[in-house]
Amino acid sequence: MRNYHISKHNSFYAVGLSYKKADAEVRGKFSLDVPAIDQILAKAKELEIDGLLAISTCNRTELYGFAQHPYQLIKLLCDQTHGTVEEFQEVAYVYKNHDAITHMFKVGTGLDSQILGDFEIISQIKQGFYRAKKLDMANPFLERLCNSVIQASKRIKTETELSSGATSVAFASVKYILDNVPDISEKNILLFGTGKIGRNTCENLIKHSNNSHITLINRTREKAEEIAGKFHLTVKDYGDLQTEIRKADILVVATGAQLPTVSKALIYPKKPLLVLDLSVPKNVSDDVLDLENVTLVHLDQLSQITDDTLAKRKAYVPKAEAIIDHVKKDFLKWLETRKFAPVINALKEKLNTMKAEEIDFHSKKINDFNQDQAEMISERIIQKITKQFANHLKSSEVDTEDSLELIQKVFQLEIDSK
Numbered sequence: 001m002r003n004y005h006i007s008k009h010n011s012f013y014a015v016g017l018s019y020k021k022a023d024a025e026v027r028g029k030f031s032l033d034v035p036a037i038d039q040i041l042a043k044a045k046e047l048e049i050d051g052l053l054a055i056s057t058c059n060r061t062e063l064y065g066f067a068q069h070p071y072q073l074i075k076l077l078c079d080q081t082h083g084t085v086e087e088f089q090e091v092a093y094v095y096k097n098h099d100a101i102t103h104m105f106k107v108g109t110g111l112d113s114q115i116l117g118d119f120e121i122i123s124q125i126k127q128g129f130y131r132a133k134k135l136d137m138a139n140p141f142l143e144r145l146c147n148s149v150i151q152a153s154k155r156i157k158t159e160t161e162l163s164s165g166a167t168s169v170a171f172a173s174v175k176y177i178l179d180n181v182p183d184i185s186e187k188n189i190l191l192f193g194t195g196k197i198g199r200n201t202c203e204n205l206i207k208h209s210n211n212s213h214i215t216l217i218n219r220t221r222e223k224a225e226e227i228a229g230k231f232h233l234t235v236k237d238y239g240d241l242q243t244e245i246r247k248a249d250i251l252v253v254a255t256g257a258q259l260p261t262v263s264k265a266l267i268y269p270k271k272p273l274l275v276l277d278l279s280v281p282k283n284v285s286d287d288v289l290d291l292e293n294v295t296l297v298h299l300d301q302l303s304q305i306t307d308d309t310l311a312k313r314k315a316y317v318p319k320a321e322a323i324i325d326h327v328k329k330d331f332l333k334w335l336e337t338r339k340f341a342p343v344i345n346a347l348k349e350k351l352n353t354m355k356a357e358e359i360d361f362h363s364k365k366i367n368d369f370n371q372d373q374a375e376m377i378s379e380r381i382i383q384k385i386t387k388q389f390a391n392h393l394k395s396s397e398v399d400t401e402d403s404l405e406l407i408q409k410v411f412q413l414e415i416d417s418k
Contacts, residue, residue, distance in 0.1 A: 006141040006338060007050050007066035014100035015073045015092060016062030019114045022091040024058075024300050028281025029083035032056035033258070034131070036080045041135045044076055051139035053146070055128045057121060058169070058197070058280035058299055059114045064104060064142070070094045101145060101331070105324045108149035109156050110163065114303040115172065117162040117313045120196070122153045144334060152327040159323060160316040170200035172302040173276050174208055177250060181274060184209045190248040192241065192262070193255035194218040194227050197278050201252055206231050215244055219255070242266045245273075254278040260285040267291060276302070333394070340393045343404050344386055346413040351382045 006012075017030060032040070037054045044052045044065065049072065052065035061081075063073045074092070078085045095103045106112040110119045129146040132138040138146075156162055181187060189209075191202055194216055205214060215234045218224035228235045236244050245251055246268040253275065255261050263285040267273060272293045277284040280299060288294050355378040363369045389407060393400055408415065 006139060008048075009050070009066040009068055011068075012051075012064070012066050012097050012100050012141070013070045013073055014062060014064050014095040014103045015070050015077070016060055017088065017091045017093070018060035018062075018112070019300065019303070021093075024280050024282055024298055026083070026087065026091055027059070027061065030056075030061045030077065030081045030088065031058075031258070031281055032061055032077075032081065033256070037128070037131055038135065040076050040080050041132060041137045043079070045135065045137060047072065047076075049073075049076075050137070051132075051142045052137045053125070053128045053132050053142055055121070055124045057124050058278070059303075060107070060121075062107070064100065066139075066141075070096070098332075101328070104145060105149055105152060105328055109153045109320060109324055111317065111320060111324075114300075115168060116310055116317075118168050119153060119157065119163055120168070122150060125149060141335070141338075144331060148327050148331040152324050155323045155327070156320045160319045162313050162316040162320050168200065169278060169299060169302060170197055171204050173201055173252065173278060174204040176276065176297060176302055177205075177274070178208060181250065185211050187211065187213065187249040188247055189214045189250045189252065190217065190244050191215070191252045191254070192217050193253060193279070193283075194224045195254060195256055198252070198254035199227055201254060201278065202227055202231065202233075205252075215248075217241055217244060246271070248273065251275045252278065253283045255283045257281075257283050259283075262288070264288045264291055264294075267294060269293060278302070336400075337390070337394060339400060340390070340404055342415050343407055343413065344390055344393075346415050347389060347407060347411055348382060348386050350411050350413055351385060355379075355382065 017027065019027070022030075032054060033056075037056070040054050040063070041052055049065055049067055052063065052073075054063050055061070061077070063077055065073055067073055074085060074088060078088055103112075104125075108122050108125050110117045110121065113119075113121060125146060129138060129142070132142065178184060189205060189211060191198055191205075191214060194202070198218075202214065202216070205211060214231075215236055216224040216228050217236050217238060217240065219238050221235060221237060224235045227233070245262070245266050249272070251262070251273060253262055256279070258281055261283045262275070264287045267288060269291045270293065273295070275284055275288060275294060275296045277296065277298045282298065284296060286296075288296055359371060359374050359378065362374070363371055392398060393403055407413070
């Protein structure tokens with residue numbers, strides 16, 4: 001990336017881990033909340049890493065940024081999480097430059113999602129860029145790349161049926177319940193955690209189960225009441241969690257806690273209970289499996305559920321890939337223009353200097369010289385000249401390096417090396 005004048009570092013990297021090689025327990029060790037992301041960005045700034053984006057979902061944790069070596073990014077991540085560098089390297093991937101760009105397009109458009117076509121990740125990329133910009137860690141390259149990935153995602157949603165049908169982690173959990181629990185409409189369901197996955201699960205439960213025996217609990221009661229009011233459900237206080245778990249036939253856990261919030265101590269052992277843990281890190285302790293009547297299903301098991309909807313989605317992958325190629329091609333064209341941006345800027349500066357000298361000369365020689373008109377006409381001519389040179393350099397038939405050298409020689413340009 002040295003020739004693109006984007007960063008003082010030569011390479012752009014994507015480092016991370018995902019569901020493909022890391023199970024939920026390992027992913028949990030490297031998951032990031034907002035304060036941890038902000039810490040990584042702040043530390044990166046201290047290390048003079050310019051341009052960094054961090055994303056963390058239940059299925060992946062990734063850093064995208066410019067560095068001298070990918071280890072700088074890996075260490076940043078490991079220093080802010082519960083995992084070690086050794087553990088990370090066992091399951092990690094590292095992409096560089098164009099491969100890193102391609103990877104972000106795949107991730108952001110749902111082609112790399114655990115459930116094909118699940119577009120939840122694009123909101124994480126938007127949030128990640130927002131935080132990077134807020135902490136002054138978003139350079140023009142990163143901004144342009146994120147906008148291009150968002151554009152590709154929108155086009156795939158509108159121009160294909162890759163995300164058609166109700167297939168998501170939330171839907172997969174409800175499908176599991178419907179397939180494995182008889183008389184679902186009569187069962188008591190407790191939903192603990194009302195974040196995005198919790199809300200979506202709640203909506204799918206109501207839509208597909210015809211069950212009105214759903215109780216919501218959240219650490220912040222107001223959030224639970226918002227959803228409950230919409231669907232006329234019962235809300236209980238966080239302090240009632242144990243009592244409500246013991247009443248439930250089905251427990252869905254979708255909290256964002258970093259440590260388990262449900263253990264066997266909260267469960268009545270003589271009553272059958274189906275527990276679905278939709279959280280990363282895991283929010284249900286493995287000790288619940290010591291109880292004979294408890295069935296525990298985790299996110300990764302649910303994500304393996306496939307049906308006709310997913311089979312139909314696969315048919316739209318080639319069209320989605322074609323859209324990605326088209327948008328990525330435009331991004332790479334823009335990137336190529338960065339090669340000659342310093343020369344064009346220097347040329348414009350030189351022409352402006354010439355303009356100022358000529359206007360000053362003629363203003364002293366000509367009576368009633370109209371400086372405003374001269375400024376306006378000269379500026380338009382400079383814009384047209386620089387545009388001609390830029391269009392010439394963009395042409396695929398042109399040897400850009402030779403042309404840049406010639407322009408610098410003819411106009412005796414001094415290029416800012418920063």
